[in-house]
Amino acid sequence: MSRDLAVLNCSQLITLSGPDRPRAGAEMRKLAIISDGAMLIGDGRIERIGTRAEIEPLLADYEVVDAGGRIVLPGFIDAHTHPVFAGNRIDEFEMRASGATYQEIAAAGGGIRSTVKRTRAATEDELVETGKRYSQWFLRTGTTTVEAKSGYGLTLEDELKILRTIRRLNNETPLHYVPTFLGAHVVPDEFKGNRSGYVDLIIEEMLPRVVSEGLAEYCDVFCDEGAFSIEESRRILAAAKNLGLGLRVHADQLTLCGGADLAAELGASTADHLEQTGPAEISNLKSAGVQPVLLPASVLMLGSQRYPDARAMIEAGLAAVVATDFNPGSSPVPSMLMVLSLASTQMKMTPAEALTAATINAAYSLGRGNEIGSLETGKRADFVIHDCSDYRELAYFTGIEHPFEVYVNGQKEML
Numbered sequence: 001m002s003r004d005l006a007v008l009n010c011s012q013l014i015t016l017s018g019p020d021r022p023r024a025g026a027e028m029r030k031l032a033i034i035s036d037g038a039m040l041i042g043d044g045r046i047e048r049i050g051t052r053a054e055i056e057p058l059l060a061d062y063e064v065v066d067a068g069g070r071i072v073l074p075g076f077i078d079a080h081t082h083p084v085f086a087g088n089r090i091d092e093f094e095m096r097a098s099g100a101t102y103q104e105i106a107a108a109g110g111g112i113r114s115t116v117k118r119t120r121a122a123t124e125d126e127l128v129e130t131g132k133r134y135s136q137w138f139l140r141t142g143t144t145t146v147e148a149k150s151g152y153g154l155t156l157e158d159e160l161k162i163l164r165t166i167r168r169l170n171n172e173t174p175l176h177y178v179p180t181f182l183g184a185h186v187v188p189d190e191f192k193g194n195r196s197g198y199v200d201l202i203i204e205e206m207l208p209r210v211v212s213e214g215l216a217e218y219c220d221v222f223c224d225e226g227a228f229s230i231e232e233s234r235r236i237l238a239a240a241k242n243l244g245l246g247l248r249v250h251a252d253q254l255t256l257c258g259g260a261d262l263a264a265e266l267g268a269s270t271a272d273h274l275e276q277t278g279p280a281e282i283s284n285l286k287s288a289g290v291q292p293v294l295l296p297a298s299v300l301m302l303g304s305q306r307y308p309d310a311r312a313m314i315e316a317g318l319a320a321v322v323a324t325d326f327n328p329g330s331s332p333v334p335s336m337l338m339v340l341s342l343a344s345t346q347m348k349m350t351p352a353e354a355l356t357a358a359t360i361n362a363a364y365s366l367g368r369g370n371e372i373g374s375l376e377t378g379k380r381a382d383f384v385i386h387d388c389s390d391y392r393e394l395a396y397f398t399g400i401e402h403p404f405e406v407y408v409n410g411q412k413e414m415l
């Protein structure tokens with residue numbers, strides 16, 4: 001275990017302490033900041049937290065970490081990523097720059113299918129190798145936990161290979177991974193004329209194996225035009241729920257197809273994307289207690305103008321989350337710092353709302369609200385010293401990496 005630490009001289013210690021539940025409405029603006037804050041860390045957890053005057057008399061054998069008047073906050077929790085894939089789609093990025101749309105590229109055999117082809121050809125060791133590189137990107141930008149989806153295999157063996165890669169990344173890197181099975185990402189080419197055959201394969205073979213091997217906590221479905229219909233999505237998600245998995249849904253990204261309503265109907269943990277979602281769906285999400293996960297970097301990188309209506313969601317009392325959607329096609333963006341900037345500039349979330357959405361609310365959306373997402377006694381000491389003197393600088397000075405030191409389980413990571 002790591003040595004015991006005393007973290008002192010934090011101009012703002014942004015604790016996000018508060019009620020034991022996701023934060024909604026006006027609560028999202030309350031960061032519970034301690035000026036000139038300090039904390040004691042033992043056995044990788046927070047032992048005490050308070051002002052310097054409260055903590056300093058307690059110093060005994062602690063190794064002192066002098067934050068130097070910088071700000072300290074919980075590690076970001078990125079609640080929506082696709083970080084295990086082979087190759088990249090830089091050619092399609094160039095095609096989009098020349099005017100092609102995401103849908104046109106996908107229809108021509110590009111998009112997710114091109115990544116599937118390359119990921120199937122890769123070994124588990126190769127995927128671990130590239131995954132480790134991306135884990136460093138996450139850590140370097142201040143993220144300490146990611147939700148990680150499969151979905152570039154689309155055969156039983158290839159989906160298992162990806163989920164085993166995620167398990168290895170969790171064990172072999174400092175970053176924490178929360179695994180999600182996304183066998184229903186797209187219908188693979190070999191099932192083109194037999195969609196129901198692929199849905200059967202997911203339900204009858206993939207899901208039972210994933211669950212019996214303990215490889216996923218959540219099941220996700222890409223529910224949209226060109227992906228899976230409402231009926232197909234309902235069958236898959238209901239089967240996953242029966243097997244004890246939590247649910248997340250790619251919903252209403254490209255079309256208003258009923259994905260958010262389905263998430264509400266099935267009591268999913270989250271409905272993600274929601275670019276097309278309107279007031280009726282927002283009200284259904286609220287009634288069902290579903291958390292919206294907003295992914296502004298994918299809107300930006302697709303060159304679209306249509307961001308989800310974060311203001312309406314927050315005002316309706318939804319406990320909003322923001323995430324990167326890191327993936328090789330629509331969002332090659334691992335940085336939650338960039339997402340914070342987009343949240344404020346494009347979705348009109350205040351910096352405080354965005355920070356809540358990137359930490360404690362994200363933790364609750366992953367069933368880990370009691371473990372991470374805020375700096376409170378007993379919680380895991382996943383925190384980051386950012387080279388800023390005011391938390392609003394995180395979103396304001398953009399395009400640079402603010403993290404000065406990153407700690408996971410009370411241990412400083414070499415970045």
Ligand SMILES: [Zn+2]
Nearest residue numbers: 080082250325
């Ligand atoms: Zn996604």
